[in-house]
Amino acid sequence: MAIEPAGVSLPDNTPGPVPASEPKSTGPGRNRNVLRSVIDHSVTGLSILATVVVLAPLVAILGYLLFKGFSSLNFAFFTQAPRPVGEAGGGMANAIVGSGIVLAIASAIGIPVGIGAGVYLAEYGRNGVFANFVRFTADVLNGVPSIVMGIAAYSLIVVRQHHFSAMAGGIALAIMMVPTITRTTEEMLATVPGAVREAALGLGIPKWRTTISVALRTASPGIITGCMLAFSRVAGETAPLLFTAFGNQFWSVKLGQPIAALPLQIYIYAVSPYDEWHRLAWAGALVLIVLIMASVTLVRIFAGRGVLKGNS
Amino acid sequence: MINTEPSRTRLPAVLATAKNSDGARDEPGEEIPQTISPIRTFLMGRSSGAGVDLLFYGVMVLCAVSIFVIVLAIIFVLFQNSALSRHQFGFTFFKGQDWDPVSGLFGAWPFIVGTLLSSLIALVIAVPLALGVAIFVTELCPKFLQGPISFLTELLAAIPSVVYGLWGIFVLVPLVRDHVGPFLLKYLGWTGLFGGLNIGVGLLTAGIILAIMILPVISSLTRDVMRAVPTSQREAVLALGATRWEMIRTGVLRNARIGIVGSIILGLGRALGETMAVTMLIGNRAEVPHSLFSPAHTLASVIANEFSEATGDLYLSSLIEIGLALFAVTIVVNAIARLLIWAVTRGAPARVA
Structure with a gap:
């Protein structure tokens, strides 16, 4: 990090064409230098243009979302279940609650398993053959397309249970959370100095207690950030829920029954031909984005405070 | 008297350490007390664990x-x-042009073409832009802008796929139908890539949304890889009288090229497996597309679209075989990408320092 200022400031101090190279030449050499300078400046221009072009869709998406979403949001959206087609009004209360339930199941399963595997990799496995193998499979799992996770969860759980359920959706999302959490936990534990662990072990504290109260505690801000990252990633996932949680137009909080989820409802409404449902889809998308952004920001604050605690 | 003097002065200190078991010490530099501290008693009283x-x-x-x-x-x-479909069709499953659930004919070729084309469009659009952003952020932009721009591009990655799809349906589709499509047809129509009926939904629209979605992946990884290039490389090239662009080209991009290719391939992996936004924008037609405006299907979108209404075991098993193929392809693509990025960044901190 300390190197960066030098790396950044250096190019600024350098004049485009080097004056000392051919000071008085007027032939092709001079033209070449002009050309080089022109290319240099146009590349700078192009890269600025690229940045603007990249940020444009972000502004367009968020702006349009805020505009459409806010104009469609109302109190009923948060309190009512969807109405039948053709009837105005209604909301997505069931989907919001459903998303909460599915994500709670996913977190309850995914976070402990992910942290446990991360602890194994950092504290026990280290560079052993088995640990490297687990790392590789975690990377494989991380790369599995969400839709494939959906059909896998369908075949593994739904087919066996003979019906779609909130539980199956939660498990599918939990599996998607695990690799992210495992790898961040491992990385964060690796940053905890060995001396801290040795100090604890030297006091006669057993290894399990050292791991939980010293290593995990010290690394907790980073681990929490990793968990929230995984959470915000699966919070917007639709594909794994298509054939597991399946969606529900009615109130349901039963774990064994199909359940509505916000992303799923947005999808169904977005591809429908009804204006009223489009309106609800926009409102739902706004709520979803706000939930995701809020969870990310909350954790930033939480993690920031945690860092201070770890240092004192 | 002389002998008892030290012990008398030490006694209060012992009591003090014993009382303040939380570690507060009155006299630093005192020798360790002989009495057994409460912490020690506590620890000794426990089982070995x-x-x-x-x-x-x-x-x-x-x-x-x-x-x-x-x-x-x-x-x-x-x-x-997927056993049923694998036994029924064998390898010809991936060459079959027909996807006809009614007569029980299943071939995945149209979806393979759709997946490759939409991902290719996404890469063609996203790679130059992502490289531009990465160059701007790491080499050119003022320091105070680095953080905000990185944060904003990563914000793009936090938007859920389904929201991209929703935005695509209501903003991008009309845009492609009324402006981008006719423009491309007018100026690039001679290439033969654009033609047929342009209804807004199709390969091109799906490719554009994919490009927006994979941009943050490519640009953030490219940035990491470019940062890993040692500053001495940049300084050396500049010292030879290179312009900034020449420095970036020969000093940075050339050194980081393997990692950049890796990040592009990782972006490809994302594009191949992306489901919801593509399903909502590609038009969903099980035919080999004949132009970039044609509605098509990708491997992922056909599963999302037809899985829940698949009737019959062969239909279902064919869709699962597509899922298996998608799984295999993304694993291979991701593995290659990780390997390339790892090859560049593994020694990074040491080399920079």
Whole structure:
């Protein structure tokens, strides 16, 4: 990090064409230098243009979302279940609650398993053959397309249970959370100095207690950030829920029954031909984005405070 | 008197350390008290904890093993449930042009073409832009802008796929139908890539949304790889009288090229497996597309679209075989990408320092 200022400031101090190279030449050499300078400046221009072009869709998406979403949001959206087609009004209360339930199941399963595997990799496995193998499979799992996770969860759980359920959706999302959490936990534990662990072990504290109260505690801000990252990633996932949680137009909080989820409802409404449902889809998308952004920001604050605690 | 003097002065100190068990010391530099401290009594009174240790270890191993078991279970279940289609069609499944559930004919070729084309469009659009952003952020932009721009591009990655789809349906589709499409037809129509009916939904629209979605992946990884190039390389090239662009080209891009290719391939992996936004924008038609305006299907979108209404075991098993193929392809693509990025960044901190 300390190197960066030098790396950044250096190019600024350098004049485009080097004056000392051919000071008085007027032939092709001079033209070449002009050309080089022109290319240099146009590349700078192009890269600025690229940045603007990249940020444009972000502004367009968020702006349009805020505009459409806010104009469609109302109190009923948060309190009512969807109405039948053709009837105005209604909301997505069931989907919001459903998303909460599915994500709670996913977190309850995914976070402990992910942290446990991360602890194994950092504290026990280290560079052993088995640990490297687990790392590789975690990377494989991380790369599995969400839709494939959906059909896998369908075949593994739904087919066996003979019906779609909130539980199956939660498990599918939990599996998607695990690799992210495992790898961040491992990385964060690796940053905890060995001396801290040795100090604890030297006091006669057993290894399990050292791991939980010293290593995990010290690394907790980073681990929490990793968990929230995984959470915000699966919070917007639709594909794994298509054939597991399946969606529900009615109130349901039963774990064994199909359940509505916000992303799923947005999808169904977005591809429908009804204006009223489009309106609800926009409102739902706004709520979803706000939930995701809020969870990310909350954790930033939480993690920031945690860092201070770890240092004192 | 002389002998008792030190012990008398030491006694209060012992009491003090014994009382303030939280570690507050009155006199630093005092020798360690002979009495047994409460902490020590507490620790000695406990069992060795070997049993609990073993249990803890067991639970952690179990968590690690579960990852491995999950991956195995996914592969197994996809393999098993696609058996019917694999036996029925064999390898011709991937060459078959027809996807006709009514007459029981299933071939995945149209979806393979759709997947490749939409991902290719996404890469063609996203790679130059992502490189531009990465160059701007790492080499050119003022320091105070670095953080905000990185943050904003990563914000693009936080938007859920379904929201991209929603935005695509209501903003991008009309835009492609009324402006982008006719423009491309007018100026690039001679290439033969653009033609047929432009209804807004199709390969091009899906490719554009994919480009927006994979941009943050490519640009953030490219940035990391470019940062890993040692500053001495830049300085050396500049010292030879290079312009800034020449420095970036020969000093940075050339050194980081393997990692950049890796990040592009990782972006490709994302594009191949992306489901919801593509399903909402590609038009969903099971035919080999004949122009970039044509509605098509990707491997992922056909599963999302037809899985829940698939009737009959062969239909279902064909869709699962597509899932298996998608799984295999993304694993290979991701593995290659990770390997390339790892090859560049593995020694990064040491080399920079």
